[in-house]
Amino acid sequence: MRYLPLTDPDRAAMLEKIGADSVDVLFADVPAEHYLDGPVAGLPLAASEMAVEKHMRRLSKKNLAAADAAFFCGAGAYRHHVPATVDHIIQRGEFLTAYTPYQPEIAQGTLQMLFEFQTQVARLYGCAVANASMYDGSTACWEAIVMAARLTKRRGVLISGGLHPHYVSVAQTMARFTDEAIAYQLPTLEADPGDDALIARISDDTSCVVVQYPDIMGRIPDLQRIADAAHEKGALLIVANTEPVALGALEAPGNLGADIVVGEGQAIGVGLQFGGPYLGLFAITNPKHVRQMPGRLCGETVDADGKRGFVLTLSTREQHIRREKATSNICTNSGLCALAFSVHMTLLGEKGLTALAAENHRLACLAADRLDKVPGVRVLNDTFFNEFTLVLDKEARPLVRKLAEHGVLAGVALGRLFPHGEGLDDGLLVTVTETVTEDDIETLAKSLEEALS
Amino acid sequence: MNKMNAGGWKPGTPVSSNNEGEYPTVTGNRALKLEERLIFELGTRETCGVDLPEPKADAPNRLGKFARQQLIDLPGLSEPETVRHYTRLSRQNYAIDLGLFPLGSCTMKHNPRLNEKVARMPGFADVHPLQPVDTIKGALGVIDELSHWLIELTGMSAVAMSPKAGAHGELCGILCIRAALEARGDARKVVLVPESAHGTNPATAAFAGYEVEDIPADKDGRVDLEALKARLGPDVAGVMITNPNTCGLFERDMKAISDAVHAAGGLVYCDGANFNAIMGRVRPGDLGVDAMHINLHKTFSTPHGGGGPGSGPVVLSEALAPYAPLPFIVKDGETGEIHLVEEENVGDEFPGSFGRMTAFHGQMGMFTRALTYILSHGADGLRQASGDAVLNANYILRSLDDVLDAPFGEAGHCMHEALFSDNGFADGMSTLDVAKGLIDEGFHPMTMYFPLVVHGAMLVEPTETESKATLDQFVMAMRSLAERAKAGDETLKTAPHHAPRARLDEAQAARKPVLAWQGSVEG
Numbered sequence: 001m002r003y004l005p006l007t008d009p010d011r012a013a014m015l016e017k018i019g020a021d022s023v024d025v026l027f028a029d030v031p032a033e034h035y036l037d038g039p040v041a042g043l044p045l046a047a048s049e050m051a052v053e054k055h056m057r058r059l060s061k062k063n064l065a066a067a068d069a070a071f072f073c074g075a076g077a078y079r080h081h082v083p084a085t086v087d088h089i090i091q092r093g094e095f096l097t098a099y100t101p102y103q104p105e106i107a108q109g110t111l112q113m114l115f116e117f118q119t120q121v122a123r124l125y126g127c128a129v130a131n132a133s134m135y136d137g138s139t140a141c142w143e144a145i146v147m148a149a150r151l152t153k154r155r156g157v158l159i160s161g162g163l164h165p166h167y168v169s170v171a172q173t174m175a176r177f178t179d180e181a182i183a184y185q186l187p188t189l190e191a192d193p194g195d196d197a198l199i200a201r202i203s204d205d206t207s208c209v210v211v212q213y214p215d216i217m218g219r220i221p222d223l224q225r226i227a228d229a230a231h232e233k234g235a236l237l238i239v240a241n242t243e244p245v246a247l248g249a250l251e252a253p254g255n256l257g258a259d260i261v262v263g264e265g266q267a268i269g270v271g272l273q274f275g276g277p278y279l280g281l282f283a284i285t286n287p288k289h290v291r292q293m294p295g296r297l298c299g300e301t302v303d304a305d306g307k308r309g310f311v312l313t314l315s316t317r318e319q320h321i322r323r324e325k326a327t328s329n330i331c332t333n334s335g336l337c338a339l340a341f342s343v344h345m346t347l348l349g350e351k352g353l354t355a356l357a358a359e360n361h362r363l364a365c366l367a368a369d370r371l372d373k374v375p376g377v378r379v380l381n382d383t384f385f386n387e388f389t390l391v392l393d394k395e396a397r398p399l400v401r402k403l404a405e406h407g408v409l410a411g412v413a414l415g416r417l418f419p420h421g422e423g424l425d426d427g428l429l430v431t432v433t434e435t436v437t438e439d440d441i442e443t444l445a446k447s448l449e450e451a452l453s
Numbered sequence: 454m455n456k457m458n459a460g461g462w463k464p465g466t467p468v469s470s471n472n473e474g475e476y477p478t479v480t481g482n483r484a485l486k487l488e489e490r491l492i493f494e495l496g497t498r499e500t501c502g503v504d505l506p507e508p509k510a511d512a513p514n515r516l517g518k519f520a521r522q523q524l525i526d527l528p529g530l531s532e533p534e535t536v537r538h539y540t541r542l543s544r545q546n547y548a549i550d551l552g553l554f555p556l557g558s559c560t561m562k563h564n565p566r567l568n569e570k571v572a573r574m575p576g577f578a579d580v581h582p583l584q585p586v587d588t589i590k591g592a593l594g595v596i597d598e599l600s601h602w603l604i605e606l607t608g609m610s611a612v613a614m615s616p617k618a619g620a621h622g623e624l625c626g627i628l629c630i631r632a633a634l635e636a637r638g639d640a641r642k643v644v645l646v647p648e649s650a651h652g653t654n655p656a657t658a659a660f661a662g663y664e665v666e667d668i669p670a671d672k673d674g675r676v677d678l679e680a681l682k683a684r685l686g687p688d689v690a691g692v693m694i695t696n697p698n699t700c701g702l703f704e705r706d707m708k709a710i711s712d713a714v715h716a717a718g719g720l721v722y723c724d725g726a727n728f729n730a731i732m733g734r735v736r737p738g739d740l741g742v743d744a745m746h747i748n749l750h751k752t753f754s755t756p757h758g759g760g761g762p763g764s765g766p767v768v769l770s771e772a773l774a775p776y777a778p779l780p781f782i783v784k785d786g787e788t789g790e791i792h793l794v795e796e797e798n799v800g801d802e803f804p805g806s807f808g809r810m811t812a813f814h815g816q817m818g819m820f821t822r823a824l825t826y827i828l829s830h831g832a833d834g835l836r837q838a839s840g841d842a843v844l845n846a847n848y849i850l851r852s853l854d855d856v857l858d859a860p861f862g863e864a865g866h867c868m869h870e871a872l873f874s875d876n877g878f879a880d881g882m883s884t885l886d887v888a889k890g891l892i893d894e895g896f897h898p899m900t901m902y903f904p905l906v907v908h909g910a911m912l913v914e915p916t917e918t919e920s921k922a923t924l925d926q927f928v929m930a931m932r933s934l935a936e937r938a939k940a941g942d943e944t945l946k947t948a949p950h951h952a953p954r955a956r957l958d959e960a961q962a963a964r965k966p967v968l969a970w971q972g973s974v975e976g
Contacts, residue, residue, distance in 0.1 A: 003838075003918055004838060005918065017852065020866065053570070056821065063576040066579045083532070088536070089540075095539075096758060100761075108542070113759075130969070139617065170810060173628075177660075178662060220516065222519075273580070297968055308464070313966060336762060339759065343535065347502035348503055349500055349502070349527050350524070354508065361515070404588050
């Protein structure tokens with residue numbers, strides 16, 4: 001087997017050193033009645049690199065790759081152009097095959113990168129401190145809810161209807177096992193993101209209000225108003241962002257009163273990958289709360305020779321030290337995805353991110369105007385960044401499936417996101433990034449026209 | 454948060470002190486050992502490494518009143534500067550590609566490059582998680598094939614694929630247990646965890662709302678079966694047990710433990726972090742396990758990536774399968790058609806599912822890598838791999854047990870990791886010193902001070918992807934370090950001497966945390 005360096009003479013010499021007759025003898029502690037004396041039955045045997053590649057390629061061909069379609073899907077996972085440099089860097093073995101940097105003397109590469117990443121995320125979000133990443137946006141969002149409960153010692157969680165339904169679902173699932181009481185109402189097919197109704201529901205028991213920005217239908221809620229209302233009642237504002245490129249054009253949540261900002265970082269550097277691995281981002285505006293934060297943190301220090309260096313720090317919050325008193329049971333971050341994000345963000349910088357956001361918004365406006373002219377189609381949103389909701393005069397789901405047969409991935413039907421939602425079936429969420437061409441927009445418009453006529 | 458960054462010499466500034474050893478340089482560089490500034494010190498707000506159209510002032514604007522007013526203050530670098538920055542940083546990292554990474558319980562094995570190539574096929578890398586099901590048949594096919602392997606290798610009934618990493622998988626397993634108990638109206642409060650367990654185990658049980666109670670180990674480093682039996686009762690939801698355990702030993706009584714827990718109405722969670730030792734040799738399902746997470750980033754060679762992403766599918770027994778989280782796939786036995794089960798269609802057929810743990814489908818990019826690895830090995834190769842992993846660990850155990858104390862060495866063979874203690878070191882010499890000495894010898898340190906049941910523990914897991922020549926060199930280094938520790942060699946106290954950094958002041962980092970760069974980027 002090509003990944004196993006030992007030769008039979010090696011094995012024989014090593015067994016002799018150990019004083020065992022065979023490898024099987026080393027498994028003497030496994031009760032004989034449960035020890036398998038050969039390979040697990042019914043499974044294939046070893047295969048060459050060529051054969052495995054062929055098999056996997058055949059499987060991959062059964063998927064329609066975004067690049068082979070006119071592509072307008074978003075809803076928490078975004079297709080942006082990722083510069084070739086990003087993939088080259090993350091495939092360097094020194095990053096790819098390194099462990100968590102618990103030995104800082106020989107992990108300064110990962111640690112310095114994480115320190116830079118934390119700073120990039122904190123600035124993008126308008127926050128004081130960001131952690132070294134979490135699993136994904138949905139789990140980061142739940143961790144923020146639990147952190148808010150620790151800080152406020154309250155249990156009421158008020159979730160906006162504009163939050164990604166998967167994030168809501170994760171929170172509702174986890175809350176079944178904790179003491180959090182979640183209040184959530186499905187969104188309605190309206191241009192107004194419903195800030196007033198949300199604000200009206202904040203009470204003295206509310207630990208936190210969770211708002212997505214821009215929201216699941218592409219609308220942009222007024223964070224400052226919600227923040228003021230929440231703070232007046234002693235509650236925290238958690239803002240979730242699923243599209244970080246938007247923050248190149250929109251004011252940062254931390255500058256608009258958010259206390260905890262979480263999000264999905266996948267859009268920058270990571271790629272679609274059918275939903276994972278992704279990159280949870282987590283940041284706070286008040287640095288005094290850092291000891292209540294979940295996840296790994298990288299901090300600056302000096303070494304014994306007085307040189308600047310970086311270490312994982314404040315680990316007394318973490319499970320491997322605190323065991324059942326930890327701030328979270330999470331042990332892994334999303335290191336390599338954080339690297340991809342950081343490299344892409346470094347290539348972009350202030351100027352590039354701003355220009356990328358502007359290009360997304362320009363194309364999205366173009367698409368919205370064009371699609372609004374299709375008979376039977378109306379653009380719902382007053383405000384949006386690169387994602388908006390179309391209201392069709394028929395159910396969107398079957399139409400999306402039909403268009404896919406013709407190589408048009410038209411977007412995400414709200415009926416897929418909210419299968420039990422009332423009155424949302426005609427909604428189609430359309431996302432337009434810089435990877436979309438004006439021809440693609442025309443293709444989508446024509447396809448919709450045809451399908452709706 | 455203090456305003457200033459911590460002091461100390463920074464790359465990019467001249468070296469003026471004379472503590473640079475022999476042959477000081479003014480840059481702080483040492484030939485191929487290159488110092489690197491932060492991107493915030495290198496870049497400017499005007500530099501960009503991507504070509505993008507200039508934004509137009511008169512472009513349409515649907516941002517309402519929310520357009521950004523404040524500077525983000527991010528630095529940019531051109532492409533060549535970016536490549537150089539990260540390449541220089543990369544060279545300050547140790548990695549499996551460079552050498553042995555004997556971290557016990559972490560299974561740092563070779564990461565095959567075919568895995569990377571496959572994961573980047575457009576049909577896997579460039580697919581959206583919410584595309585219509587007809588356009589993602591291949592993705593569901595990958596999940597189905599990998600599921601089949603994991604189920605067959607573990608002798609279980611089902612697998613929940615979505616957990617994002619090991620601890621997330623633990624949580625999934627415990628939540629399945631809680632959901633199953635609640636479904637039968639049985640609100641049990643306590644989870645038993647052996648004292649040798651991973652720290653994540655008690656953290657997970659507590660997160661899921663359980664009280665955690667320790668169960669002691671016996672003198673052989675295994676779970677004390679009688680103590681466990683004595684504690685079982687109607688308040689015990691289950692046990693979380695690691696097998697092989699964190700002392701590197703197989704829990705011989707695993708079946709008896711499971712039977713006792715089941716008889717008392719509880720369920721058995723097994724931490725599968727150490728599955729690499731027994732893969733293809735014994736099936737946890739045959740030992741009565743109800744749930745076990747599998748770290749694809751350990752056993753099945755997906756890269757650790759400097760701390761993630763991981764992937765932690767959870768195999769489930771028949772008793773727990775109905776409670777698996779969404780989404781999951783179901784294969785039609787007759788047509789072979791694979792169906793995706795999500796919130797909308799879970800209702801009637803699968804009422805028990807405890808909900809959703811993450812957006813989308815789990816770590817697809819890791820599924821493709823793990824499946825590629827598994828198909829490469831085949832059932833025979835996987836069995837050979839666990840055999841070689843255990844052989845390598847025993848070879849290290851027997852090559853060092855005359856110079857290092859091996860607390861359970863007399864009890865027989867170990868599994869995939871060899872455990873030593875600091876017993877016999879000179880006063881003032883510690884496991885940490887040996888670990889830092891290993892860095893100078895060109896190895897990554899072993900796992901230190903874990904498991905907690907052994908004083909000054911050193912847990913060495915070589916994995917099967919190391920050659921005998923590498924192991925022999927490691928043994929040579931460890932023998933030398935053991936002698937130095939026993940002799941009280943003071944130079945070990947200040948090791949490493951040859952790494953990019955000397956020992957770092959972790960106390961200062963925690964006392965006055967500097968967690969972000971504080972300056973303003975050049976305009």
